[in-house]
Amino acid sequence: MESVSTVLLIDDHALFRRGVAQLIQMNPGFEVIGEASSGREGVRLALNLKPDVILVDLNMPEMSGVETIALLRENGVDARFIVLTVSDNERDVVAALRAGAHGYLLKDMEPEELCLNLHKVLRGTAVLSESVTGNLVHALSGGQPLHANEGNLSAREQEVLEYLGEGLCNKAIARKLDISVGTVKVHVKHLLHKLDLHSRLEAVVWHREHVMRPRPPRM
Template sequence: MDKPNLEILLIDDHPLLRKGLAQLINEEEGLFVTGEAGSGQDGVQLALTLEPDLILLDLNMKGMDGLETLKILRAEGVDSRVVVLTVSEHREDVARMFRAGADGYLLKDMEPEELLIRIKESASGRLVVDDRLAEVLASILRPVQEEKDPLEVLTSKEHEVLNLVAEGLANKMIARQLAISEGTVKVHVKRLLKKLGVRSRVEAAILVVKQHSEES
């Protein structure tokens, strides 16, 4: 049975901000904060235990920062959508987080109502980026788009999986669509990312979008 609410994990080392976010999110129908972590280490453990649908991750944390936390999450096979929520507008930070596997990058000074909208958009499979950073993201991902035909290295099954990834489907839904196990989907995703030379589902999806636009 599908979960009635979108389960969200908060990873941020500021207790007051976490409590405020949790209250804001829990008051919104269909959203539920399933856990809170005050450090990257605790966040990784909770992500592995709770398997949330979405993780809101702070970038500048004491000890293990958001970048290292994200890398460990992806290395551990956590396929929850991860949206960075930070104060940093630096191009290098945006680039590093997306290349490490982030699905979104939002700024903490955005309006609360806008944050809730972006959370829901991310959960539906969309890439969410603060409007002020849209041009930055485009310039970061442009080199990836210059590959001649990177998808030809994939098997037919990997193509099927990749197309569903590009539609924003989580591994569980891809498994249902293709009538294979979720574990098998994870293996396919890991292999196709390696073959394509990209580090995140977002970068892989961009390649699919580019190919479709060229074919149309």
């Protein structure tokens, strides 16, 4: 029997929470085990319920989604964090990712895409609404074209970056390269520093922008 993944919802709008919960519950692979109307309540529930995935609204009174994710991480909550919001502002996207979010999704997405993204994030894939990807690239580049520094990476770091771009988690990368998870973490840390990035998801975007995009022909 297929295991069921558990989900916690943190959003100050009760009607929206109810709709999202019903949508998720329609998929037999997921179970909504808790709902919170504030960040502090969400952290308390997360510590008690230990969900696999936590969906967090960005703009909430008293404590924002970014602050909530930071507090969840400070308390050692072992879950995948996804921001689910109406904001496609590049500052919000960057702030959420640098706080530790594993994904950033917009509330106007197609309903069937939600559970697909939940499955992806549980497999270790970073998820990002397509419409905010351009905003993130713009924010990371400061409005200027991104300049590739991939040549600064070692051969092993380039391999790790390729697998990050494919959405693989540390454990999967370790298996692919026949190295320890700890070694993968070190390589990720080094390549993020060399590329002046702050999170795995930023590395995914960087990889799409530089490696997966066809390069212009040389003159």
